[in-house]
Amino acid sequence: MINCIVVDDEEHAIEVIQHYLKSVTAIEILATFTNPIDALSFLSSNPVDLIFLDIHMPGISGIEFIQTMNNRDALVILTTAYKEFATAGFDLDVVDYLVKPIPLPRFLQAINKAQKIINTQKNSIITNHQHNDYFMVKTEAKGKMLKINISEIDFVEGMKNYVAFHHNGIRTLALLTMKDVEENLPKAQFLRVQKSFIVALNRIISIDGNRVILKGISTEILIGDTYRKDFFDVIKQRLIL
Structure with missing residues (x-):
């Protein structure tokens, strides 16, 4: 099971992602946040595999959020209405960049990409021990x-x-x-x-x-x-x- 959180200052945007994820049984939403500071606090004490992150938020931007967060193992999918920030996002090694309003097929494409990365990471955490003790x-x-x-x-x-x-x-x-x-x-x-x-x-x-x-x-x-x-x-x- 992949654990995720959603961070967006707009409730409607969070609801869209929650609705889309209902059809993805392998992903569980641990929490949602309209305040990015609260999300950073949550990440400091909770393991998360994937973050859906808005770029334009009051107080701290999505880009600043990534630069600040302690859990650098978590993958990030950026969501925004502004295409021009895509380069900045990929410079921070995000999984994908979704432009609002997000079409479901495009959302699922980003999910598939994240799942492949996370599954590869998890499979490498425990070593093949067939010849080891x-x-x-x-x-x-x-x-x-x-x-x-x-x-x-x-x-x-x-x-x-x-x-x-x-x-x-x-x-x-x-x-x-x-x-x-x-x-x-x-x-x-x-x-x-x-x-x-x-x-x-x-x-x-x-x-x-x-x-x-x-x-x-x-x-x-x-x-x-x-x-x-x-x-x-x-x-x-x-x-x-």
Whole structure:
């Protein structure tokens, strides 16, 4: 899921983007702002993948907004009624430049471009580990990457904007989705038991009904209905009758 915010001093312009995004299931609007200062404050403490940003706003322009914001990892799609600012926008490495009134086909073209960039970035955050025993993840701290040994992972917990790796007695938040993690962890060693949890099979010490109990961990994880059959199919392969 791609997280975005919309920053525009005109409510109508925000409503247009909100309406267009209803047809894009892979993007979630975290917040909208008519005051760019409020948006900058939000960005300082919230991870965002994509920003729809107006150029002409009171107090601070869209160009100044980009130069000021701390979260430089967020991609930007500029929106404005003035074509002449396109060069300035692309000098700041924005994804696209949409001129109001924005036609839906042109909007979707910009979205496709942003999705390709973001998906490429996210796929490169977690390394291919088929021949390794560890990987690196980008953490919530800007610019920081952390090594995680696969053998030390107890379970992975999905959160709103992150996933949490519980490993070696600590918890590491990473800018990934559960799908990213599930696709990259060794399938012979890890199993998804519900929407928000992936467990290491070698950490399971017992299964009590719908509950999975892990070694050395007080957390009891419920098995979700969607994942129940696949989970017990794997467990039955290891069952001695």
